Amino acid sequence: MACQGNPMIRPGVFGRRGFLVAGSAAGLGLSLPELLMHQAAAEKKQYDFIKAKAKSVIHIFLPGGIAQQESFDPKPYSPLEYRGEMGTVKTNTGEVICNSLPRLAKQADKYCVIRSMSHGEAAHERGTHNMFTGYKPSPALQYPSFGAVVSHEYGPRNNLPAYICIPNVPNEYAGTGYLPSKYSGFALGADPARDDFKVRDLNLAGGVDADRFVRRREMLEKINQRFNSATSADNVSAMNTFYERAYGLLDTPAAKEAFDLSKEDAKMRDRYGRNQAGSRMLMARRLVEAGSRLVTLTYGSWDMHTNLTTGIKSQMPAFDQGVSALLEDLSERGMLDETLVMVTSEFGRTPKINADAGRDHWPKVFSVMLAGGGVKGGIIHGASDATATEPDSDPVSPADLATTMYHLLGIVADKELMAPGARPIEIVDGGKLVNNILV
Structure with a gap:
């Protein structure tokens, strides 16, 4: 059985490094107890090297697949059938993003955009799996979500659940996978935007x-x-x-x-927006401030195969207001440096507008936004090509993103946990740190 919580050492279970150590130690004539002692010391030294910069994560997931062109990666110089009808706005760092995000444009110094996210899964379920676990789907094993892993590694703080979902567990891939069910997310069970909201x-x-x-x-x-x-x-x-x-x-x-939004000042409620996006993001701030380690929230429906411009104009203003208020609020409270805010979706949208004035599924390249928690503000990492068809530089995989997130939390991403059948499985397999975005 895997060791739970910290320290991150599992006596008696060898990872890849352990077998390498075993091979070299045998030639030195070490006994098994001596070998285990040396391995434990080496692992502890390695794990102690990672110091957490983020105490908590707010994961904002936009289900359906938000269009990169109409959000963080506009293509103003491409033909109309590629760039779409939306325009651009200049950020306070001199970059441009879609004019659907005017408030966030004024706070670009607080966040980083990765414009070169990429994977190969064009189905909603498979793309969602990638972005909640860092793994490609497998018929042989259900992988744990980010929240379940964080709950497993660190446990509750201040009597608050380590992993909380707003308003409900968003999908089957946000669960515990092969980890025990006790690491499940705590779901509010109702939308905090409702007047009669009660957990x-x-x-x-x-x-x-x-x-x-x-x-x-x-x-x-x-x-x-x-x-x-x-x-x-x-x-x-x-x-x-x-x-x-x-x-x-x-x-x-x-x-x-x-969990009681009525404790918030009316002006703060208005600042976030008295709607689904604003109320969920304000609730997330309250929960990480009180001690929760990872809060996942969803907002909107971004699977816009038809009438894309209308859909963006309808759903984006509340998102723009809510995320902007969240970043400002965390910064003013001195919490942004220790809270990682991560905005993701399962994939992006096709480079070319379709016959129904929408965009279809496109996993080859899309964008995510990261802020706080050890991430540099005011930078763009990677790039898509001229029509947002594929990465032009520095592609980032879901495994890379997951590895970077865990690193910021002080969790070693290639640490092995125990799956059914006493199989050691790495938290993330093959991910690389996106070093360019780290403080």
Whole structure:
């Protein structure tokens, strides 16, 4: 079974480096205990070398595949059928992005755009898998999402779930994969933009006071002790973990309060926008501020095969306002340097406008945005070619992006976790650090 949390050392489980060490040590006549001791010391030295720059991640996922041309990678000098109807706006760093993002244009010094993201999966499900796990889909194994891995490595903080999804777990690839179910994301269960928003299960049931709650909890623990001894099923262990975390939330007023948007000043609510995008992003800020390690939120539907310009003009303003407010707010609170904000989608859109005035799926090149948490602001990494057809320089894969994100969190991306059948599987296989964007 994999070691949980930190330190990141698994006694008795060899990774690739371990077998290399074993081969060389055998020639020196070391015993197995001596070999394990040397390996543990070497691994600890290696893992201690990575110092986390980000304490938390806010992952903003735009489902459907947002068009790079109508967002962060416009092509103003290409023919109309390629560049589309939208124009451009100059950023405060002298670059240009689509004029659908006027607020973000004024804050380009706070974020980095990777314009050379690339993978080969043109189906929504497979592209989503790539962007939530860093792996290509496999029929043999379900890989864990970023949030599940972070929850596994670090666990809860301040009695808040390590991994939270707004408003719900967005897709099947945002789950735990081969990791135990207890590392699942905590879903709010409702949209924080709703006037009647309330997070499920954060308050005692009607007629149950604190004393009655304690008695119920003690009774449940006695029953569970006998039941747990009779089974080792993952779902039973997970349920026990969920109960304990729920108790922690119920017993911690500050943790419960993090989910209450009514505690925010009305001007701050207006600043983010009283809509889905703004409310979800403001909630994400509250949750990482209170201690959650990775918050995933979704906004919009960007699968615009028809009437692309209309769709962009409808959905982009709330996104532009919400992300801009989030970056400003984090910066003003002194949180941006330790909070990684990551805006992704499953892929981009075709270089050429189709017959229905839309763009179709295109995984060969697209854009993502990163800010804070050890990422340089005010830079563009990589480039697409003149028609946004493929990378022109410095392509970045989902594995590279995942490796870089984990590195910023202080997690060694090629550390091996244990999959079913006692198979050691690397958190990310073959990813490279995107060093150019790191502070």
